Amino acid sequence: MVVCGxxxxxxxxxxxxxxxxxxxxxxxxPPSERGVRTQVVGRxxxxxxxxxxxxxxxxxxxxxxxxAGPAGTSQVMAAAEPTEEVLGAAGVERxxxxxxxxxxxxxxxxxxxxxxxxxxxxxxxxxLYNRRLGQYIEELLDQAAALATGxxxxxxxxxxTTVLSDxxxxxxxxxxxxxxxxxxxxxxxxxxxxxxERTPMAGQLAQPGLATLALLSADGADNGGxxxxxxxxxxxAVRAATGRGTVVxxxxxxxxxxLPPARxxxxxxxxxSRRLRWSLxxxxxxxxxxxxxxxxVTGTHPLSAFYLTLLxxxxxDDPAIGASVGRQILQLLSGLTGLLLLPVLLAxxxxxxxxxxxxxxxxxxxRGLSGHVVLLGLGKIGTRVLTRLRELRIxxxxxxxxxxxxxxxxxxxxxxxxxxxxxxxxxxxxxxxIHRAHALLAVTSVDTTNLEAALYARSVRPxxxxxxxxxxxxxxxxxxxxxxxxxPRASTxxxxxxxxxxxxxxxxxMGRQILGAIPVERxxxxxxxxxxxxxxQLEGRxxxxxxxxxAWRVLALDTAxxxxxxxxxxxxxxxxxxxPGSGLVWDLPDTYVLRATDRVVLAATRTGLAELLGxxxxxxxxxxxxxxxxxxxx
Numbered sequence: 084m085v086v087c088g089x090x091x092x093x094x095x096x097x098x099x100x101x102x103x104x105x106x107x108x109x110x111x112x113p114p115s116e117r118g119v120r121t122q123v124v125g126r127x128x129x130x131x132x133x134x135x136x137x138x139x140x141x142x143x144x145x146x147x148x149x150x151a152g153p154a155g156t157s158q159v160m161a162a163a164e165p166t167e168e169v170l171g172a173a174g175v176e177r178x179x180x181x182x183x184x185x186x187x188x189x190x191x192x193x194x195x196x197x198x199x200x201x202x203x204x205x206x207x208x209x210x211l212y213n214r215r216l217g218q219y220i221e222e223l224l225d226q227a228a229a230l231a232t233g234x235x236x237x238x239x240x241x242x243x244t245t246v247l248s249d250x251x252x253x254x255x256x257x258x259x260x261x262x263x264x265x266x267x268x269x270x271x272x273x274x275x276x277x278x279x280e281r282t283p284m285a286g287q288l289a290q291p292g293l294a295t296l297a298l299l300s301a302d303g304a305d306n307g308g309x310x311x312x313x314x315x316x317x318x319x320a321v322r323a324a325t326g327r328g329t330v331v332x333x334x335x336x337x338x339x340x341x342l343p344p345a346r347x348x349x350x351x352x353x354x355x356s357r358r359l360r361w362s363l364x365x366x367x368x369x370x371x372x373x374x375x376x377x378x379x380v381t382g383t384h385p386l387s388a389f390y391l392t393l394l395x396x397x398x399x400d401d402p403a404i405g406a407s408v409g410r411q412i413l414q415l416l417s418g419l420t421g422l423l424l425l426p427v428l429l430a431x432x433x434x435x436x437x438x439x440x441x442x443x444x445x446x447x448x449x450r451g452l453s454g455h456v457v458l459l460g461l462g463k464i465g466t467r468v469l470t471r472l473r474e475l476r477i478x479x480x481x482x483x484x485x486x487x488x489x490x491x492x493x494x495x496x497x498x499x500x501x502x503x504x505x506x507x508x509x510x511x512x513x514x515x516x517i518h519r520a521h522a523l524l525a526v527t528s529v530d531t532t533n534l535e536a537a538l539y540a541r542s543v544r545p546x547x548x549x550x551x552x553x554x555x556x557x558x559x560x561x562x563x564x565x566x567x568x569x570x571p572r573a574s575t576x577x578x579x580x581x582x583x584x585x586x587x588x589x590x591x592x593m594g595r596q597i598l599g600a601i602p603v604e605r606x607x608x609x610x611x612x613x614x615x616x617x618x619x620q621l622e623g624r625x626x627x628x629x630x631x632x633x634a635w636r637v638l639a640l641d642t643a644x645x646x647x648x649x650x651x652x653x654x655x656x657x658x659x660x661x662x663p664g665s666g667l668v669w670d671l672p673d674t675y676v677l678r679a680t681d682r683v684v685l686a687a688t689r690t691g692l693a694e695l696l697g698x699x700x701x702x703x704x705x706x707x708x709x710x711x712x713x714x715x716x717x
C-alpha cells in the first residue's frame with residue numbers, strides 16, 4: 084500500500100492499514116510538512132509509531148496470533164509533490180493500492196492520472212471535496228483502467244477507483260456520537276449500525292440485537308485461552324454464555340421528537356403572528372356583535388342587518404338620518420370599529436408579504452422547540468453533518484457566525500432554523516434553545532471556539548450531551564478527561580475528523596467491499612458487502628451452512644442489488660425483517676439458499692475475510708508472530 088498526503092489523515096491512514104489490516108505501507112509526505120500544523124503532524128507521527136509498537140508487541144506476546152492478524156511494515160519517503168518519479172520510487176508499479184489524501188483536489192487528481200498510467204490495475208483512493216467532480220474522475224479513471232487492461236471487465240475490482248471526502252466519511256460518526264453517544268458505527272445502505280456491549284445479570288442472557296458479534300472475556304480483558312473474547316459465536320455458544328457480556332449489532336436510533344411532515348404551502352399560523360390573529364378575531368367578534376344588535380334594535384332581517392353593519396364599517400355613504408337613536412349609535416360604533424380595522428388590515432398585509440418574502444430565507448428557531456441537536460458551524464464538516472441529520476429526520480438548529488458560510492445555502496434549502504451570531508457572545512446559544520436541546524455538536528474549525536461553546540453549554544445544562552471537533556489529539560484527550568471528571572453523569576466526546584475518516588479510507592484501499600471495522604477488545608471485526616457469485620463457501624449454501632464460527636457470518640441480504648429490484652421470498656413459511664429506509668433484509672432464515680446473484684453483508688475476522696475473498700495473507704502471517712520479518716522494499 085502507498086499513502087501520499089500532507090496532513091494528519093495520511094499518518095492516521097498509515098496507522099490504520101498497519102495496525103488493523105497488517106499491510107505493508109509506504110508513506111509519502113512533504114519534507115517540512117508545509118501548510119499544516121507541525122505540532123499536530125509530529126504528534127500524529129508519534130501516535131502512529133506508538134500504535135504500531137503496541138500492535139507488534141501484542142502480536143509477539145500472543146502465541147498463535149493469527150486471530151488478530153500480524154502487524155505490517157512501512158517506510159517513510161519525503162517528497163514535495165507526488166510526481167511520476169516520486170510515485171515510481173514509492174513502488175506504485177508493484178503496489179496493490181494507492182491513497183492520495185492531499186488537502187488540494189488538483190494535486191490528488193494530477194497524481195491519480197499519473198498513477199493510473201503507471202499501473203492500470205492499481206486500486207486508487209482519492210480525497211476530493213467536490214463530489215460531482217469526484218464522480219467524473221472516478222468514471223474516467225475506471226474507464227482508463229478497463230481500456231488499458233484489455234476490455235471493460237478486464238480490470239476487475241482490483242482496479243477500482245474510489246473518491247472519498249473526509250467530511251462525508253466523518254459525518255456519520257459525528258452524527259452517531261451526538262445521537263447515540265458512540266462513534267463505533269458502520270454505515271451501509273443509508274443505515275447507521277453500531278456495536279453495543281451488553282452485560283446481563285448473573286445467570287441471565289444478554290438482550291440480543293440484530294446479531295451477536297462476540298462474547299466478551301469473562302474478566303473483561305483479553306488474556307487468551309478460555310478467558311478471551313469469542314468472535315462470531317454460534318447459537319449454542321450464545322445460549323451457553325449466561326452472565327457473560329456480549330457485543331451486539333443494532334441500528335442507531337434517535338429518541339427525541341422527529342421533524343414535522345413537510346408542507347407545500349405556508350400555514351396560516353406562520354403567515355400571521357399570534358397577536359395579529361387575536362386582533363383579527365376580536366374585530367370579527369365586534370362586527371358580529373354589532374350586526375346582532377342592529378337586528379335586535381331595528382327588527383330588520385339578519386342578512387340586511389349584517390349588510391348595513393358592513394356599510395357602516397367601511398364608511399360607505401348611507402347615513403341613518405331619520406332613523407332611531409339606537410340605529411344611529413350603532414352606526415357610529417361601526418364607523419369607529421372600521422377605523423380600528425384599517426391598521427390591523429395593513430399589519431396583516433405587511434406580515435403576509437414579509438412571510439412570503441422570507442420563505443426562502445433563514446428561519447428562526449420556533450417557540451417550544453425541544454429535543455433537537457444544536458449544530459455549531461456550517462463549514463465543510465458542518466454542512467455534511469447537517470445533511471446527515473436531516474436524512475435521519477432529526478430536528479436541528481444551526482449556529483453560524485459567518486453570513487457567507489457555505490452551509491447557509493444548504494440550511495435555507497432544507498428549511499433549517501439558523502441563528503446568525505458569534506457563539507462566544509452571550510445570548511446566541513440561548514436563541515438556539517440550548518437549554519432544551521438533546522445534544523450539542525461543535526464542529527467549527529477553531530478548537531477554542533468549540534471548547535468555549537461546550538463549556539458554556541455545560542453551565543446551562545450540566546447533563547447535556549456534547550460532541551467537540553478538536554484538531555489536536557493531545558488537547559482533545561485533556562479536554563475529554565477534564566469534562567468527564569467535572570461532569571461524570573454527562574456524555575462528552577471529543578473527535579478528530581482525520582481519526583474518524585481514516586477507517587473509511589483504509590477500507591476503500593482494501594477494496595470496495597469493506598464497509599468498516601469495529602474493535603472488540605484487542606481484536607477487530609470487519610464488515611463487508613460481498614457478491615455471493617464466485618465464492619464456493621457461500622454460493623449454493625444455506626445461511627446456516629455458510630456460517631463459520633470465528634471466521635465469518637452472513638448478517639443481511641441486500642435486496643436492492645437484485646435484478647429488477649425484485650427477489651423471491653427466503654422461505655414460504657418464514658418471515659424476515661427489513662429495516663425501514665434500506666434495502667437490507669435482516670434475520671434471514673437459516674434455510675435460505677444463497678444464490679449467485681445475491682449480495683450479502685457479513686461480519687468477519689481479518690483472516691476469515693482474507694480466506695473468503697481469496698486474498699493470500701502476508702508471508703509473515705504464515706511464519707508466525709515470532710518469525711522473521713520481510714525486508715522493506717527499496
